[in-house]
Amino acid sequence: MIIDMHTHINNRWDHVQRKMKPFTVKGLIRIMDSLGIEKFVLLPVGTSPETRFFYMGTEEILKMYRKYPDRVIPFCNVDPRAGSNSDKTDFSWILEHYRKQGCRGLGELTANLYIDDPMYMNLFRHCGKIGFPVVVHLYGRFGGSYGTVDELHLPRFERVLAECPDTVFIGHAYAFWSEISGAVTEETRIAYVKGKIPSPGRICELLKKYPNLYGDISAGSGYHALASDPVFGASFLEQFQDKLLFGTDTCHYEGSHGDILVFLNESLGKGLISEKAYTKITEKNGRKLLKL
Ligand SMILES: [Zn+2]
DSSP states (O other), X not given: OOEEEEEOOBOSSHHHHTTXXXXXXHHHHHHHHHHTOOEEEEOOBOSSTTSTTOOBOHHHHHHHHXXXXXXXXXXXXXXXXTTTSSTTOOOHHHHHHHHHTTOOOEEEEOOSSBTTOHHHHHHHHHHHHHTOOXXXXXXXXXXXSOSEEOOTTOHHHHHHHHHOTTSOEEEESHHHHGGGBTTOOTTTTTSOOOSOOOSBOHHHXXXXXXXXXXXXXXXXXXXXXXXXXXXXXHHHHHHTTXXXXXXXXXXXXXXXXXXXXHHHHHHHHTTSSOXXXXXXXXXXXXXXXXXX
């Protein structure tokens, strides 16, 4: 059985702008079926206004969960500035409200603030208390796009990992995955990883050092980080088999949803990763983390 740790539906605004068919849960299930994926984490996104025209709130995700409880694993989402734009906001009641309805985690977080902003820290600590893993979209800059902000080599993220030991963080997107390579620079950190990886990068260190850090291998960012240098990629999968989570980041009808699965299957077929690592990454780690 395969669990996809990162999917979205998209039927509010974005498809109107793009003149596309709304991407419904039925469409998502068809894609999941075609890839042989049994369960998928459905992430609300766009709770922060920076996140393109992609609004999809927790209530709608929960509606889909009630309709397809055997397929959907619901997450909730809350902007760290919500409530009172303060680092003292009490989020415990809202997280509890969502937990009771079936939510298993929070994210993906896209507010364009420093990842160690006191308001983010406050939300992270609340998630740790209730036992919600947090999916963070790491972006390296202010403005122009969405996501949490950190500098080259993720010094702020490291502080967050150390200061919130009870919160599980799931790293995602460019500014996280570009740090798989020791050769990452200011110029290449907000782009897909390309070519050979000459030496292991910062996330290799962080994954080793912090038990509360996981990596979400979904989307172009995860795929290119692993497939641009397939031998390095496979050895990374094998080495961090307890800390990696399979996902596709499916959010439209078109797109290369299955690429990462093809890469995993090929790596397994060529004997570059073990059956054990494959099963942990595609199912067991997610099951353990989400208490399924
Ligand atoms: Zn996403």
